[in-house]
Every structure is written in structure tokens, then in C-alpha cells.
């Protein structure tokens with residue numbers, strides 16, 4: 001049996017295998033550094049970030065109006081197009097909420113594609129499995145604010161618990177020790193992140209760290225108060241001590 005037909009057989013046996021996918025971008029040049037990647041968006045999230053630009057993947061009322069993509073169809077498409085791709089980016093929503101994620105990634109890896117995972121860091125157990133089994137080649141994790149329950153909850157909603165804060169800290173520690181490519185990102189809001197917070201964050205993160213502006217026209221909640229634009233963030237980074245050689249503006 002050829003490799004492809006073996007995979008097709010595997011893919012067609014996946015009717016009972018559910019990873020709820022709510023969005024699919026066939027080709028992206030910007031979601032995985034240096035790679036041409038397909039991007040899959042999983043449905044559902046345990047956060048409610050003020051600036052979330054994918055509320056249709058997060059809010060149950062909006063999710064009710066759409067149907068998940070067929071996993072089988074997506075795997076079949078990836079199989080047919082794997083020679084045009086280097087990688088698959090799995091983002092969300094929050095992909096690590098879904099216990100079927102490792103199995104899904106195994107299927108992608110069997111096509112010879114690299115995998116980048118975007119996560120909010122609330123499932124360190126799954127991160128550990130994915131990294132130890134070499135199922136991910138790149139992990140990008142969001143840090144929403146300094147590691148303080150109230151501050152974090154002000155960005156990602158009242159659903160944020162102390163347990164989640166511990167989980168985020170554990171995920172950050174895992175990424176600090178990881179042997180694969182990893183990055184941390186923070187979207188800055190003038191209303192939520194003070195200069196002191198940003199300085200503390202820069203001290204906290206020891207791997208590539210990207211500060212980014214909130215530039216979405218569509219957000220989960222109305223973003224009120226002062227926004228921080230790219231120029232302001234750049235000026236702020238210039239004025240801060242420590243500068244942090246690992247910190248970039250995105």
C-alpha cells in the first residue's frame with residue numbers, strides 16, 4: 001500500500017475523531033516565521049479577552065450560528081496539498097481545550113508537515129505532552145498581563161481563575177526550558193497595561209518576546225480608553241529599563 005493510500009485510509013477512519021475546527025486558511029506567509037502554512041482555527045475558548053478578534057470562535061451565542069468544518073475533509077485537503085506547504089498553524093479559540101488535539105497533530109505530522117501551536121497557556125499538561133512527543137515544532141503563547149490575578153482577569157475576563165494563573169505560570173516555565181522554537185506575545189492596551197506592567201513583563205520573559213498593538217476593528221468587547229499604537233509602543237520600549245534584547249515590536 002502506498003504511503004498516500006495508507007494515509008487516506010487513516011483519514012477516512014476519522015469519523016469519530018472530533019477536533020472542532022471553526023476556520024481554515026489554506027495558505028499563509030505570516031503566521032509561522034519563515035514557513036508557508038495552512039492555518040486552522042479551533043472553536044471555543046476559556047478566556048474572553050477584551051480585544052479578541054475572533055469572537056465568533058469564542059462566544060457560545062455566535063458559535064451556535066456556525067458549524068464546525070469536517071476534520072476528514074481538512075485532513076484530505078492537507079494530504080493533497082502537503083507539497084505546497086511547510087507547516088500547519090493551529091490557533092483558535094484555544095486549541096489545547098480539546099483532548100483530541102495530540103491525535104489530530106499526529107495525523108498532520110504523518111504528512112511531513114511542521115506544526116506551530118498558538119495557546120493562551122492554560123493547559124501546561126497538554127503542552128508538556130505535545131513537546132515531549134515532538135508533536136509541535138513552534139509554540140507561541142500569549143501572556144495577557146503581569147502574573148497577577150486581578151490584572152490578568154481585567155484583560156481576559158471574569159472567567160479567569162487562580163488555577164488558570166498557576167497554569168499560565170507553569171506553561172511559561174515549560175517554554176523557558178523548551179528545546180523547540182517558542183515565543184511569547186502580549187497585546188498592549190493603554191487602558192490595561194501601565195509602563196510598570198510592561199517593564200515587569202519584559203523582566204519576566206526570557207525567550208523571544210513580541211509586544212503588539214491591538215489593531216482589530218472587530219473585538220469581543222468595546223476597547224475603551226487609550227490604545228497603544230506601534231509608535232507609542234516603540235517609544236515606550238526605548239524608554240524602558242531593562243531593554244531586553246529578546247523583546248521586539250510586532
Ligand code: SF4
Pocket residue numbers: 045046047048049051052053054058092093094120156
Ligand atoms: S484572544 Fe483571548 S478570547 Fe480570543 S481566542 Fe485568544 S485567548 Fe481566547
